[in-house]
Amino acid sequence: MRALTWHGKNDVRVDSVDDPEILNPRDAIIKVTATAICGSDLHLYDGLIPTMKAGDILGHEFMGEVVEVGANSPLKKGARVVVPFTIACGSCYHCGKHQYSACDNGLPADNQDIAQTLYGQPMSGLFGYSHMTGGYSGGQAEYVRVPFSDVGPIVIPDGVEDEKVLFLSDxxxxxxxxxxxxxxxxxxxxxxxxxxxxxxxxxxxxxxxxxxxxxxxxxxxxxxxxxxxxxxxxxxxxxxxxxxxxxxxxxxxxxxxxxxxxxxxxxxxxxxxxxxxxxxxxxxxxxxxxxxxxxxxxxxxxxxxxxxxxxxxxxxxxxxxxxxxxxxxxxxGQTHVQRYMPELLNSILAGTIDSTFLISHRMSLEDAPKGYKMFHDNQNEVTKVVLKPGSVPDSAIAAE
Known part of the structure; x- marks a missing residue:
């Protein structure tokens, strides 16, 4: 599949990488239909967040279609879901208090020592945001593995456009x-x-x-x-x-x-x-x-x-x-996204919250490096970049 990968300060590239696989019965595989560049992604772009490695897949704001599920996932193939950027188990002490970004089990054991050394205790896992937060592959890709899919993703009703609900992710x-x-x-x-x-x-x-x-x-x-x-x-x-x-x-x-x-x-x-x-x-x-x-x-x-x-x-x-x-x-604190998603989805559907006003640019996933540079260099006009995997890149349009 194609995915945006980090290679150092101000160096991100769209590469061909291995497709994700089900690793745990609670996993799901999502075909990404919309993803976005977050302002905090620019901290990675500027090389300010430690424990990044060359080839890491970026992105923590994404949604898409369920294409594969583990044996213990409640999601159905074909469902459209928005995925929270926080990765939480749903059953630990902190998740019991709806403090999902403080989950004790969101980080793989191999990554917990990094966070404990820096912050005293590990936090939840995060998609596409360094090995300090789990080393999870992010959603600026064609497909992504979603751990704890029985806790995080929220199913979106038919007929609701991606862009109206995408920002529920973060x-x-x-x-x-x-x-x-x-x-x-x-x-x-x-x-x-x-x-x-x-x-x-x-x-x-x-x-x-x-x-x-x-x-x-x-x-x-x-x-x-x-x-x-x-x-x-x-x-x-x-x-x-x-x-x-x-x-x-x-x-x-x-x-x-x-x-x-x-x-x-x-x-x-x-x-x-x-x-x-x-x-x-x-x-x-x-x-x-x-x-x-x-x-x-x-x-x-x-x-x-x-x-x-x-x-x-x-x-x-x-x-x-x-x-x-x-x-x-x-x-x-990092956001307890799972706590707020149902209420905010209802507010979007009721028209109480305007969720699309800040989108300034829509681009192909292949144009993501250009989107990062635009967002980084021109934060007046570029307020939000939404990436569409599978859409035609600007370079191909120009070639025609």
Whole structure:
């Protein structure tokens, strides 16, 4: 089959690789009909996530048709399913609490030591996201093996287009959980750092959860305009000082809740960010954490901090004093996707949630390397790239 593989920093290629096989009675094989490039995939593209190996198949946002099942899988051949990016067993202590991204059995035994060394305890497995998270082949491919298929995939009704439900795999539940972790109350003012896909879904979710005002912060005009469509007020941090603007917009109190949807590759010529960038260049640091620092400083006293953004390692210059003195609460973590999929699917089918507004480009799987470079280099116009295995690549169209 054809699949997108990682070969080093800024080097991804579509290669011919072996077809996946059933390895466990709970497995299923999915023929991928739609997959997407996630903002966190760019961390892999930039070589910032450890334990990647040449030839690893990327991709954790995908859906498709069931073509083969293990003896203990409840899925039926021919069913259309969306697959959560978190790989969870459904029966351990954490899965019993619906904390699927903390599953004890999602990682193969050979991979658990890596995560335990870095983070103290292993997390759930993730598709296409390094050997630290299981070394599982991802869904930017023609076919993919889905472990624990009796726990993860959700069956999609006939007649529903792929693009309406594809983002149930990751970014929609992630944005929703980000807003939920912010513990939004009616009348709240919520500030969201980052208007990428997760940030935009967090904006939409915050309004649906009762926020009175949502303030979206970014530097890309098109992304800010998308946030405005949901009613958000905006701050372009290249044109305004964020802290001062937020104080003015909130009467000097600060937002009730803040959401960091940026993560370890924060942009901007800020002193702390420049120092972080230097440290990452000379391997003295891993993350550029300007957005979470700024969010903590701006949040009102007694407020809530939600951090759906991906961070990979250790962060210095963290405003721990401000965090403690202001009495803030922080909630974070990889998304418990399985917990949210049924409710969000119903909201999509009812028309309550707009799930397709951020798609900017549709491409063949064969054009995936071009899609990665476009997304990496032009984050204003390129908001979301959806890949279609089996469709005709742009190069073939041009040749005609």
């Amino acid at each position: 970014i929609l539940p992630t944005g929703w959980m980000a807003a939920e972790n912010a513990q939004i109350e009616p009348g709240d003012i919520v500030a969201v750092w980052g208007c990428g896909p997760v940030g935009l879904f967090a904006v939409q979710s915050a309004f649906l959860m009762g926020a009175d005002r949502v303030i979206a912060i970014d530097q890309f005009p098109h992304r800010l305009e998308l946030a405005k469509k949901f009613g958000a007020e905006i701050i372009n941090f290249e044109q305004s000082a964020v802290y001062e603007a937020l104080m003015e917009m909130t009467g000097g109190i600060g937002p009730d809740a803040v959401i960091d949807a940026v993560g370890l590759e924060a942009h901007g010529l800020f002193v702390d960010n420049v120092l972080d960038a230097i440290k990452t260049t000379v391997f003295l640091g891993t993350d550029r954490a300007h957005s979470i620092r700024q969010a903590i400083i701006a949040c009102r006293k007694g407020g809530r901090v939600s951090m759906p953004a991906v961070y990979g390692g250790f962060v210095d210059k963290f405003p721990l004093g401000a965090f403690m003195e202001k009495g803030l609460t922080l909630k974070t």
